[in-house]
Amino acid sequence: MSGREAFGPNLRRVRIQHGVSLHQIATETNVSDVLWSAMEKNDFSRWPNGIFARAYIRDYAKIIGVDPDTTVDEFCRWFPQGIGAPIGTSASRPRC
Numbered sequence: 001m002s003g004r005e006a007f008g009p010n011l012r013r014v015r016i017q018h019g020v021s022l023h024q025i026a027t028e029t030n031v032s033d034v035l036w037s038a039m040e041k042n043d044f045s046r047w048p049n050g051i052f053a054r055a056y057i058r059d060y061a062k063i064i065g066v067d068p069d070t071t072v073d074e075f076c077r078w079f080p081q082g083i084g085a086p087i088g089t090s091a092s093r094p095r096c
Contacts (some may be wrong), residue, residue: 001050003041003074003077003078004078004079005042006073007075007079008039008040008041008042008043009040009041009042010026011039011040011060011061011064011066011071012040014064014065014066015040015064018064018065020063020064020065022036022037024044024063025059025063025064026049027078028059028063029056029059029060029063031056031059034046035047036054036060039056039057042079053075053079054075054076057071057072057075058071058072073076
């Protein structure tokens with residue numbers, strides 16, 4: 001599985017390991033659990049772009065106990081607009 005394909009499923013695995021429910025994340029972020037479930041499947045078709053997408057990912061990361069900066073950087077690398085094709089290496093950091 002590529003890094004892009006593993007992004008959402010890896011976050012889901014960590015969330016479950018830490019005993020955090022999608023409902024808890026939805027309640028704390030005021031973002032629908034449907035969107036969080038889709039994110040865990042790398043489905044960003046209904047997600048906002050730009051700053052809102054980064055803020056959502058940052059909040060999710062904080063709640064499940066992973067580094068928010070690293071998680072947002074990874075998200076931007078694999079999903080530069082929240083949707084679409086991944087870009088090159090981490091050295092060419094995208095503006096997500």
